[in-house]
Amino acid sequence: MKAKRWIVRVLLGAIVPVAILVVWHVASVGSVVVPSIGAVLEVLAHPLRDPPALDSTSLASGALISVLRVVCGFGLAAVTAIPIGLLVGRSRGAMDMLSPTMAAAMVISPIAWIPVAIIAFGLSSPATALYGDEHWRFGLLDQLRFAIVAVIWLGAFFPIALNAAGGAKRVREAHIEAARVLGATRRQVLAKVILPSAAPSIVTGLRVGGGIAWRVIIAAEIFPGTRGGLGYMIATAHEQASYEYAFASIIVIGAIGLVLDGMLRLAEHRVGRWQPKER
Amino acid sequence: MTGEHEAIRFENASKCFVTPARPEVWALRGFNLSCLARQLTCVVGPSGCGKTTLLRLAAGLDFPTSGRVLMRGRPVDGPPDGVGLVSQEGTLLPWRRALANVTLGLEIRGMGRAERRAAARAVLQRVHLGRDVERSYPHELSGGMRQRLALARALCPNPRILLMDEPFASVDEPTRHHLQGDLLGVWAADGQTILFVTHSIEEAVYLADRVVVMTFGRTVAEIPVSLPRPRDRLSQEFIDLLLVVRRALTEHVDEKGGDV
Amino acid sequence: MARTRTTAAALFLAGVAAAVLTGCQGEPPAKTDAPSIKLGHVGHDHHLALYVAALEGGRFKNDFGIYLEEVKAKEVYDLVDGERTLARLNFIKVGGGSRMPAAMSRGEIEVGLGGVVPVAKFADGGQPLKILCPLQTDGDMLVMQKDSPVADWASFVKAAKEGEKPLTIGYKAPVAIAKLVFERALVAEGIAYGYDATDPKARVILVNFGSEASPIPMMETRAIDGFVMNQPGVAVAVAKGLGKVVSELRDLPPKGKWINHPCCCICATEQTLQAHRDAVKGLLKVILLATQLINTNQDLAIDCATRWTKYDLAVEKDSVPTITYLAEPTDSWVTGMKTWAEMAKDVELFTGKYADASPEAFVDDLLDLTLVREAARELREKGLLKAS
Numbered sequence: 001m002k003a004k005r006w007i008v009r010v011l012l013g014a015i016v017p018v019a020i021l022v023v024w025h026v027a028s029v030g031s032v033v034v035p036s037i038g039a040v041l042e043v044l045a046h047p048l049r050d051p052p053a054l055d056s057t058s059l060a061s062g063a064l065i066s067v068l069r070v071v072c073g074f075g076l077a078a079v080t081a082i083p084i085g086l087l088v089g090r091s092r093g094a095m096d097m098l099s100p101t102m103a104a105a106m107v108i109s110p111i112a113w114i115p116v117a118i119i120a121f122g123l124s125s126p127a128t129a130l131y132g133d134e135h136w137r138f139g140l141l142d143q144l145r146f147a148i149v150a151v152i153w154l155g156a157f158f159p160i161a162l163n164a165a166g167g168a169k170r171v172r173e174a175h176i177e178a179a180r181v182l183g184a185t186r187r188q189v190l191a192k193v194i195l196p197s198a199a200p201s202i203v204t205g206l207r208v209g210g211g212i213a214w215r216v217i218i219a220a221e222i223f224p225g226t227r228g229g230l231g232y233m234i235a236t237a238h239e240q241a242s243y244e245y246a247f248a249s250i251i252v253i254g255a256i257g258l259v260l261d262g263m264l265r266l267a268e269h270r271v272g273r274w275q276p277k278e279r
Numbered sequence: 280m281t282g283e284h285e286a287i288r289f290e291n292a293s294k295c296f297v298t299p300a301r302p303e304v305w306a307l308r309g310f311n312l313s314c315l316a317r318q319l320t321c322v323v324g325p326s327g328c329g330k331t332t333l334l335r336l337a338a339g340l341d342f343p344t345s346g347r348v349l350m351r352g353r354p355v356d357g358p359p360d361g362v363g364l365v366s367q368e369g370t371l372l373p374w375r376r377a378l379a380n381v382t383l384g385l386e387i388r389g390m391g392r393a394e395r396r397a398a399a400r401a402v403l404q405r406v407h408l409g410r411d412v413e414r415s416y417p418h419e420l421s422g423g424m425r426q427r428l429a430l431a432r433a434l435c436p437n438p439r440i441l442l443m444d445e446p447f448a449s450v451d452e453p454t455r456h457h458l459q460g461d462l463l464g465v466w467a468a469d470g471q472t473i474l475f476v477t478h479s480i481e482e483a484v485y486l487a488d489r490v491v492v493m494t495f496g497r498t499v500a501e502i503p504v505s506l507p508r509p510r511d512r513l514s515q516e517f518i519d520l521l522l523v524v525r526r527a528l529t530e531h532v533d534e535k536g537g538d539v
Numbered sequence: 540m541a542r543t544r545t546t547a548a549a550l551f552l553a554g555v556a557a558a559v560l561t562g563c564q565g566e567p568p569a570k571t572d573a574p575s576i577k578l579g580h581v582g583h584d585h586h587l588a589l590y591v592a593a594l595e596g597g598r599f600k601n602d603f604g605i606y607l608e609e610v611k612a613k614e615v616y617d618l619v620d621g622e623r624t625l626a627r628l629n630f631i632k633v634g635g636g637s638r639m640p641a642a643m644s645r646g647e648i649e650v651g652l653g654g655v656v657p658v659a660k661f662a663d664g665g666q667p668l669k670i671l672c673p674l675q676t677d678g679d680m681l682v683m684q685k686d687s688p689v690a691d692w693a694s695f696v697k698a699a700k701e702g703e704k705p706l707t708i709g710y711k712a713p714v715a716i717a718k719l720v721f722e723r724a725l726v727a728e729g730i731a732y733g734y735d736a737t738d739p740k741a742r743v744i745l746v747n748f749g750s751e752a753s754p755i756p757m758m759e760t761r762a763i764d765g766f767v768m769n770q771p772g773v774a775v776a777v778a779k780g781l782g783k784v785v786s787e788l789r790d791l792p793p794k795g796k797w798i799n800h801p802c803c804c805i806c807a808t809e810q811t812l813q814a815h816r817d818a819v820k821g822l823l824k825v826i827l828l829a830t831q832l833i834n835t836n837q838d839l840a841i842d843c844a845t846r847w848t849k850y851d852l853a854v855e856k857d858s859v860p861t862i863t864y865l866a867e868p869t870d871s872w873v874t875g876m877k878t879w880a881e882m883a884k885d886v887e888l889f890t891g892k893y894a895d896a897s898p899e900a901f902v903d904d905l906l907d908l909t910l911v912r913e914a915a916r917e918l919r920e921k922g923l924l925k926a927s
Binding site for chain 3 (some may be wrong): 032033051052053054055056069118119122123133134136137227238239240241
């Protein structure tokens with residue numbers, strides 16, 4: 001009975017992917033722009049191979065570069081947004097000073113900031129900052145272009161900060177007072193009350209910000225001077241009409257996005273497990 | 280002048296709150312009270328008479344508009360050392376399991392993990408909470424268990440003074456009686472000074488060495504209770520004291536025509 | 540115990556990440572005292588001279604004594620003349636159109652390979668850029684749908700003027716050479732054109748398919764009837780069966796005006812020219828020699844194009860022969876630059892220092908051909924460069 005239910009669930013879950021595959025196959029017949037499923041699988045089956053018909057690094061290398069860029073931009077966003085968000089949530093003065101700007105900036109798509117990021121950072125990277133003209137020796141470090149990381153930071157910053165602010169604002173004074181009566185210093189109140197209380201909101205913000213960061217990477221990677229990343233691979237594949245690489249990159253982007261979201265969802269669940277479930 | 284055995288003293292303490300809706304609300308007006316060490320004092324009064332405010336001043340969570348509050352001879356200028364607070368509202372930290380809630384005070388003082396867990400377990404036993412609740416979150420416990428937990432958390436750092444703000448008001452009567460019994464047991468063993476605020480006259484008479492009647496922000500009567508413990512709620516002496524306290528309370532409430 | 544394991548795992552991963560990020564990859568290439576020059580390029584076969592020089596370093600070393608030595612494939616090359624390293628060149632794929640001069644104006648590159656018109660536009664805006672030499676001319680085509688009745692320019696004109704509906708033609712970028720030539724040709728034929736599909740007067744509607752994008756999706760979905768573009772984009776579309784070449788843009792009217800029309804060039808900032816004159820001259824020598832090689836050994840050129848750009852061999856076989864590779868400026872090329880100046884004036888492309896400049900003044904200011912002529916002369920004295 002259990003096995004039968006499981007089979008039914010699997011079959012139900014397979015309907016949409018199978019439909020997509022059928023539509024894909026039909027669309028690919030006689031098309032240049034829509035590659036065949038086989039061609040895309042061929043690319044996915046050799047992730048470490050430098051593409052023979054594409055001026056790009058391998059799929060795996062591209063994925064690693066994109067992930068590292070997102071991790072850096074997202075990490076930077078988390079490290080800056082959480083304290084700022086907590087401050088805005090707990091301090092009236094900070095809220096009055098920062099909230100209007102944050103609210104206005106949040107509605108601007110991070111992609112719109114790309115030209116500004118190029119002007120501000122150009123082709124600089126941690127490798128150029130540390131090693132100057134010898135930057136090219138330091139492979140992946142050189143790929144962490146500041147302009148790309150900045151755009152990702154911008155995309156992830158606001159949802160994290162605003163959620164952190166909301167979580168900090170909702171901390172119950174009674175909890176803070178309970179800790180104070182037990183002798184907690186301000187730092188201890190922050191660490192033992194405010195942060196854990198706001199943690200579910202913060203992690204929700206991280207999840208939203210992480211999703212935006214991963215989506216922004218594609219547009220951000222069509223940058224001059226970039227020779228790697230999944231976004232770069234898609235742009236180059238498009239330019240060179242090697243669409244099987246574009247499709248393969250999209251599939252990899254989706255898969256990595258799922259994994260990243262899954263990890264953040266797990267964190268959300270763990271951090272929020274003390275919250276009573278709604279009936 | 281504070282006596283050497285005096286644990287808590289309110290000297291003409293007044294507290295005024297200003298809100299947009301009501302410009303001036305005097306929660307305390309020239310409030311005077313002295314609690315001796317090891318004494319269990321109950322303050323009883325109607326809602327809004329300033330009971331919670333006086334505990335907040337004692338706990339250093341707020342400051343008097345005029346007058347002063349002294350704890351063990353020192354003016355209160357922030358949460359004082361050696362003071363525990365148990366509130367009616369759940370102030371247990373919901374993201375911490377039961378044991379972690381109890382160890383909070385010791386954690387703040389920097390005690391080692393194993394040591395503070397052992398101390399916490401000992402206190403939990405004293406309030407009749409078993410090891411099976413250690414890993415529960417507060418929302419998984421009943422109301423009575425949560426109040427025991429709150430009491431355990433306050434007791435764990437061995438405070439010399441306990442401030443209790445209607446801690447048993449939200450539980451049913453049988454549970455309340457058990458909790459009262461547990462409190463008396465702990466107090467008998469440790470001898471803290473307890474300032475217990477309640478709106479229940481019966482609870483005040485059952486627990487206190489002395490009942491302070493409070494209305495409209497000031498003391499209106501102090502009634503000593505010298506009945507031996509455990510007290511019989513059905514005895515004539517107990518009922519007589521209930522009437523005395525009730526009379527003191529209603530006289531002053533009627534005079535002023537209701538709550539502030 | 541669990542914590543110790545977690546800490547150990549975290550430290551291990553951090554160590555791996557550090558190693559990967561710093562690119563620990565065996566014996567690192569030798570350092571050099573030669574100046575470092577950042578060189579921007581696009582990555583397609585208009586810049587083939589650079590790629591031939593980069594890929595055939597050994598041959599250049601044996602045959603010419605001045606060559607590019609690979610330090611990191613496709614990224615770093617030492618420019619060596621005899622025993623002396625003149626410079627370490629960092630190849631940076633900056634992209635086409637305005638991206639190259641924009642990168643130069645931000646100081647990200649010092650020497651750039653790219654289209655003459657975007658370079659002129661930036662110079663017009665005040666950037667101290669100089670065009671040092673041409674790279675190639677021609678190599679732009681008009682392509683129509685494979686089944687289109689249009690087979691040549693005459694039938695295109697007829698279809699545009701007399702067809703039921705206006706023709707929709709895609710272009711790569713607003714200042715793309717192909718688009719500018721095509722527009723002038725339409726004007727010469729008296730064909731009204733526009734950018735708005737609802738324009739009732741326009742017989743040809745121009746559609747921007749995006750500067751780095753490809754016309755292929757719009758050709759496949761028939762959103763456009765054809766497009767004008769440089770190689771190898773043309774060859775790619777033809778190879779994929781999505782179009783046919785109906786005319787080279789060099790043949791468009793006014794007749795003869797677009798023959799050898801300038802396309803890509805090498806440019807540099809004045810500062811770079813002053814600071815690294817010898818190195819830049821060395822680079823120009825290598826370009827001159829590479830261009831000569833392309834023109835004398837087309838099979839090698841096509842092979843190098845495929846190896847570098849990763850376009851199919853079939854695509855490069857189609858593309859390379861249609862491009863005129865030219866590094867030593869000819870009178871015809873200079874005349875072509877003057878033609879650009881006139882055309883730019885007509886369309887009010889320049890709004891800065893070239894807005895009112897005569898074609899001669901434009902050429903005098905923008906071009907600095909002394910270095911390439913010097914380089915050519917020196918190569919000829921050694922018998923390495925044949926007479927032009």
